[in-house]
Amino acid sequence: MEHVYFHVDLDAFFASVEQLDHPEYRNKPVIVGGIPGDRRSVVSTASYEARKYGVHSAMPLEKAIKLCPNAIFLRPNFHRYQEKSLQIMELFNSFSPSVIQISIDEAFLDMTGTQKLFGKPEEVAQRLKKEVKEETGLTVSVGVASTMYIAKIASGLSKPNGLTVIPNGQEEDFMLKLPITKLWGIGTKTQEHLKQAGFYTTQNIYNYSLSGLKTIFGNATGTFLYNAVRGNKELLFGENPKSRSISSETTFDFDLTDLYAMESAIMELSYNVLFRMHKEQVHSCTVSIKIRYSDFTTVSAQSTESRLVSSVDDMFNRCCKLFEKKYEKGRGIRLLGVSCENLEDKDTHIQAELFDFGEEKKAKVEKAIFELEKKHPEIKIKKARLLESTQKRF
DNA sequence: TCTGGGGTCCTAGGACCC
DNA sequence: TCTGGGGTCCTAGGACCC
Numbered sequence: 001m002e003h004v005y006f007h008v009d010l011d012a013f014f015a016s017v018e019q020l021d022h023p024e025y026r027n028k029p030v031i032v033g034g035i036p037g038d039r040r041s042v043v044s045t046a047s048y049e050a051r052k053y054g055v056h057s058a059m060p061l062e063k064a065i066k067l068c069p070n071a072i073f074l075r076p077n078f079h080r081y082q083e084k085s086l087q088i089m090e091l092f093n094s095f096s097p098s099v100i101q102i103s104i105d106e107a108f109l110d111m112t113g114t115q116k117l118f119g120k121p122e123e124v125a126q127r128l129k130k131e132v133k134e135e136t137g138l139t140v141s142v143g144v145a146s147t148m149y150i151a152k153i154a155s156g157l158s159k160p161n162g163l164t165v166i167p168n169g170q171e172e173d174f175m176l177k178l179p180i181t182k183l184w185g186i187g188t189k190t191q192e193h194l195k196q197a198g199f200y201t202t203q204n205i206y207n208y209s210l211s212g213l214k215t216i217f218g219n220a221t222g223t224f225l226y227n228a229v230r231g232n233k234e235l236l237f238g239e240n241p242k243s244r245s246i247s248s249e250t251t252f253d254f255d256l257t258d259l260y261a262m263e264s265a266i267m268e269l270s271y272n273v274l275f276r277m278h279k280e281q282v283h284s285c286t287v288s289i290k291i292r293y294s295d296f297t298t299v300s301a302q303s304t305e306s307r308l309v310s311s312v313d314d315m316f317n318r319c320c321k322l323f324e325k326k327y328e329k330g331r332g333i334r335l336l337g338v339s340c341e342n343l344e345d346k347d348t349h350i351q352a353e354l355f356d357f358g359e360e361k362k363a364k365v366e367k368a369i370f371e372l373e374k375k376h377p378e379i380k381i382k383k384a385r386l387l388e389s390t391q392k393r394f
Numbered sequence: 395t396c397t398g399g400g401g402t403c404c405t406a407g408g409a410c411c412c
Numbered sequence: 413t414c415t416g417g418g419g420t421c422c423t424a425g426g427a428c429c430c
Contacts, residue, residue: 013430033398042398044430057430063395103401103430187428220404221427243402251398288423296397302423337399 002168003233004121006109007143007151008092008128010085011160013105015047017084018074020137029053029071034061036073039253044076048160081105088136095128100148106155108148122165129163146171147233153184171231176203183228190221202229244282248272249337255294256333266323269338270315277340278370281347283308284340287315289322292335301326302341309340310359311366 010016014032019025029050034041041061053068064071085104092099095118098110111121118124125142132140143154145166154164154174166174180202181191197216199205205213206229214222248269256262266289277283287309288302301322309315319338327333 040396040398044398058398060395060397066395105430185428189427218405245401247400249399298425300424304422335398339400 001113003146004111004115005145005148005151006096006111006121006125006128007145007148007155008107008109008132009141009143009155009159010088010105011139011141012045012047012051013085013138014045014076014081015050016138017081018072018077019047021080025072029055029068030074031055031061031064031068031071032074032076033064034073034075036061036065038075040251046071084136084138088132088138091132091135092128095124108151111144122163125163125165129161145174147231149184149228150174150231153178153182156182156184172229175229175231176206178202180205183225185224185228186221190217193217205229243341244343245339245341246273246276246280246282246343247337247339248276249290249335251292251335252333256336257330262323262327262333262336263320265336266319266338267312267316269336270319271312273338273340274309274312274315274366275370275373277309277343278367279374281345282343283346284343285309286341287318287322288339288341289319289326290335290337290339291323291327291333292337293328294332294334296334298335299326304342311362313362314359315340 015030018030018032019028027049028047029052030047031043031050032045033043038061043055043057043059043061043064045057046055046059046064050064050068050071053071055064055068055071061073065073081104089099089101089107092107092109096109096111096114100108100110102108111118111124114124115121119127121144125144129140129142132138139161141155141159141162141164143151143156143164143166145151145154146168150166150171154166155162158164180186180194180200183202186194193216194200194205199208205225208226210223210226213226216222217225250265250269252265256265285306285308286302286304288300290298290300292298303318303322305318309318315338
């Protein structure tokens with residue numbers, strides 16, 4: 001049976017939610033990311049009114065202010081966006097039994113075999129757009145194709161509020177007419193590499209052998225390019241079990257040079273990560289840290305122990321060890337991050353046995369605190385550094 | 395205009411084992 | 413006594429996505 005996929009993408013999602021919630025923002029340039037004066041912020045989402053001025057995602061806020069000084073600037077309100085996202089994903093579920101959400105504002109719907117029940121894909125897509133608008137007040141762009149990859153590219157071609165259908169049998173043709181810059185999964189570095197190697201069109205890639213592409217671009221990227229320009233169905237994703245991680249990082253308004261401040265930051269980040277791990281009922285034996293210096297060079301270190309990370313303190317201590325190993329004394333730090341990787345569900349191990357002696361009590365106290373905070377987010381309990389006195393380590 | 399935060403996946407090199 | 417080849421696991425760094 002021929003597959004049918006929808007890729008559904010919410011238009012300028014964060015900015016649109018703000019315009020929905022605040023009628024006075026409608027038809028005006030809205031820039032979500034930060035407010036003037038926020039140092040080192042970037043644009044998260046710009047409304048289409050703001051994009052006319054050249055503002056786009058990932059642009060430093062300072063530049064966006066210069067380009068569009070009269071815009072409405074907002075700090076992001078993730079809770080609200082998450083709430084709205086959930087509502088929309090639920091609506092998608094009424095259209096397809098198989099919805100693969102790939103980010104907060106986009107999803108694939110497997111519509112294979114629904115034609116008899118629902119009607120022609122194009123009509124169903126129109127109906128979906130209408131229902132999203134009626135029920136949530138937001139607009140979406142939809143791509144329809146026989147592969148997820150092509151559906152994804154198609155949805156991007158008609159934004160905002162668009163619908164693009166790539167009929168069966170036209171996949172290869174579509175890919176060969178597509179500007180090389182529209183290949184999804186090929187970023188600035190590989191685009192540059194392509195140019196340098198003499199590839200300017202998807203047809204250029206098509207004309208090259210698989211082994212040749214592998215030699216130039218490496219195994220994965222070479223194979224990817226080969227399949228992409230052919231519209232190959234093997235280019236699926238989302239099925240293989242993913243190794244999970246939870247991370248937290250901060251860019252400081254001003255570079256840190258003080259060890260105590262660095263350590264405090266690591267404590268707070270450790271707390272964030274453990275709080276979320278508790279909420280999601282996962283655990284891990286692997287922690288890693290990330291250090292970004294003033295000049296933007298970034299280094300990381302990671303360690304795996306046989307015991308699970310059992311508490312914020314435990315996490316903090318492991319991170320500090322890594323930090324001491326990696327940090328080049330005297331250099332200013334712009335960003336610090338910590339994470340737990342290779343997460344597993346909590347019920348996959350018998351926890352108590354994997355805890356260090358004496359750790360168990362600490363973990364229990366912490367659990368109680370996490371529970372309290374989860375129930376009453378308004379009561380911010382003093383950050384973990386104060387849970388237990390921590391001596392200076394440097 | 396100096397460049398966020400949260401993720402996933404790939405690669406290359408070293409350790410270790412047979 | 414100057415050294416093979418394969419497999420697997422771990423780590424650091426990089427590319428990419430929204």
